[in-house]
Amino acid sequence: MRQFKLFSLFFDVYRFFIFVCMKTTRTNIVLRDDLIEDIMRFGQAKTKREAVEEALIYHANWLKRQKLRSLRGKIKWEGDLMKMREGK
Numbered sequence: 001m002r003q004f005k006l007f008s009l010f011f012d013v014y015r016f017f018i019f020v021c022m023k024t025t026r027t028n029i030v031l032r033d034d035l036i037e038d039i040m041r042f043g044q045a046k047t048k049r050e051a052v053e054e055a056l057i058y059h060a061n062w063l064k065r066q067k068l069r070s071l072r073g074k075i076k077w078e079g080d081l082m083k084m085r086e087g088k
Contacts, residue, residue, distance in 0.1 A: 029052075031048075031052070035055075036048050036051050036052070039051040039054060039055055
């Protein structure tokens with residue numbers, strides 16, 4: 001039983017370690033000041049870090065939408081759209 005508790009504790013610490021380490025990544029990058037200033041001026045970012053994160057989120061979402069658009073007409077869908085819209 002004691003061995004199980006130790007394993008359980010190790011597993012919980014390991015999961016926490018993975019969660020903490022995989023959540024963010026530190027990096028040094030060279031950025032164009034004019035782009036960062038535009039994002040901070042026209043967006044909601046108050047810091048350069050927020051500006052970069054906002055730009056990355058926007059770009060990731062744009063890439064996901066492009067991937068979805070590339071699937072148009074390639075997936076067979078069966079269903080009654082009018083019936084699905086009745087509840088709205």
